[in-house]
Amino acid sequence: MEAVRWGILSTARINAAVIPPLRDSPESEVVAVASRTQDRADTYARQWRIPRWYGSYEALLEDPDVEAIYISLPNGPHVEWSIRCLEAGKHVLCEKPLTRFPGEVERAFDAADGAGLLLMEAFMYRQHPQTVRLVELVRGGVVGEPCLIRASFSFQIEDGNVRLDPELAGGALMDVGCYCVSGSRLLAGEPERASAHQVLGPSGVDLRLVGTLVFPGEVVAQIDCAFDLPLRQSLEVFGSEGSLRVVWPWNVRVAGIELRRGNTVEHVEVAEVDAYRLQSDNFSRAIRGVEAPLLGRADAVGQARAIDSLYRSAEVGGEPMQL
Numbered sequence: 099m100e101a102v103r104w105g106i107l108s109t110a111r112i113n114a115a116v117i118p119p120l121r122d123s124p125e126s127e128v129v130a131v132a133s134r135t136q137d138r139a140d141t142y143a144r145q146w147r148i149p150r151w152y153g154s155y156e157a158l159l160e161d162p163d164v165e166a167i168y169i170s171l172p173n174g175p176h177v178e179w180s181i182r183c184l185e186a187g188k189h190v191l192c193e194k195p196l197t198r199f200p201g202e203v204e205r206a207f208d209a210a211d212g213a214g215l216l217l218m219e220a221f222m223y224r225q226h227p228q229t230v231r232l233v234e235l236v237r238g239g240v241v242g243e244p245c246l247i248r249a250s251f252s253f254q255i256e257d258g259n260v261r262l263d264p265e266l267a268g269g270a271l272m273d274v275g276c277y278c279v280s281g282s283r284l285l286a287g288e289p290e291r292a293s294a295h296q297v298l299g300p301s302g303v304d305l306r307l308v309g310t311l312v313f314p315g316e317v318v319a320q321i322d323c324a325f326d327l328p329l330r331q332s333l334e335v336f337g338s339e340g341s342l343r344v345v346w347p348w349n350v351r352v353a354g355i356e357l358r359r360g361n362t363v364e365h366v367e368v369a370e371v372d373a374y375r376l377q378s379d380n381f382s383r384a385i386r387g388v389e390a391p392l393l394g395r396a397d398a399v400g401q402a403r404a405i406d407s408l409y410r411s412a413e414v415g416g417e418p419m420q421l
């Protein structure tokens with residue numbers, strides 16, 4: 099397959115996880131990067147040995163050689179720039195979360211469909227064999243009927259981080275809780291009710307949020323996320339016959355799943371792979387029509403519905419919201 103020519107929109111920190119696998123893969127090449135300032139673009143392109151660089155995002159969109167754009171902006175402008183890229187004829191892999199608003203997700207995917215291009219929300223953990231194996235185990239019935247899911251993600255952030263800015267759609271649920279929502283939905287389907295409690299920081303975004311999602315059949319997910327607790331992540335599924343626990347479900351530092359049944363604990367081995375590589379290879383192959391993109395409109399709409407319902411509940415003191 100002919101390598102897909104990628105452009106990188108912004109010089110965000112997360113690019114350090116995404117650029118190396120794009121460069122290492124025969125299915126992609128990084129041809130350009132854009133920053134808001136020319137100085138930053140110059141320095142960044144030199145540092146990462148990127149052949150072309152632009153001091154505005156608009157200039158990247160005008161580069162006819164760029165086929166796909168990876169958007170690593172803060173959350174707030176994700177939809178606006180996804181649509182601008184799509185209207186400029188580029189496929190878009192946009193960082194999570196696309197937005198908390200389902201109507202905005204629809205607008206972005208309408209732009210993709212209208213242009214005959216692909217748009218995908220970058221939930222890289224979904225590509226990891228650990229996630230695939232977890233779903234197989236649950237669907238295969240190893241824990242019986244799943245009834246309770248617990249999903250967590252927290253880490254501590256420094257003052258001035260874009261994640262604290264309400265204008266840029268910051269907040270713990272947006273940034274890390276979105277993984278907990280995604281993992282719960284992957285295992286249990288689309289939630290019917292949502293409730294949440296949030297602790298707001300001085301800037302007005304949620305520093306901590308604890309939520310409940312209720313799925314068909316009264317399967318319940320408890321999710322928690324925070325910016326004011328040390329790094330901690332986990333995903334657990336409890337069923338009538340046992341439980342499964344993943345210690346690093348989101349940015350998989352050590353792969354593996356623990357299965358408990360009765361008094362036995364079994365370790366399910368999973369290959370250590372780079373989920374960012376799987377993600378960009380999946381998207382490049384999808385662009386060439388070799389395989390389907392793993393994530394599309396339905397998943398992104400489901401994500402936004404659940405996130406928005408949790409926020410709406412938290413905003414009114416935890417009253418349950420119907421989805």
Ligand SMILES: NC(=O)c1ccc[n+]([C@@H]2O[C@H](COP(=O)([O-])OP(=O)(O)OC[C@H]3O[C@@H](n4cnc5c(N)ncnc54)[C@H](OP(=O)(O)O)[C@@H]3O)[C@@H](O)[C@H]2O)c1
Pocket residue numbers: 108109110111112113132133134135138170171172173193194195220221222260266273349
């Ligand atoms: N999938 C993952 O594993 C993962 C991990 C971390 C983050 N993320 C996601 O990736 C995105 C970026 O996160 P990050 O922590 O890497 O961001 P970051 O380092 O703070 O960088 C964001 C970049 O966006 C550009 N930008 C445009 N408007 C901005 C504004 N008003 N304020 C600040 N920067 C602005 C800047 O690039 P220029 O100055 O070059 O224009 C900046 O370098 C977020 O959506 C986050 O949720 C995903």
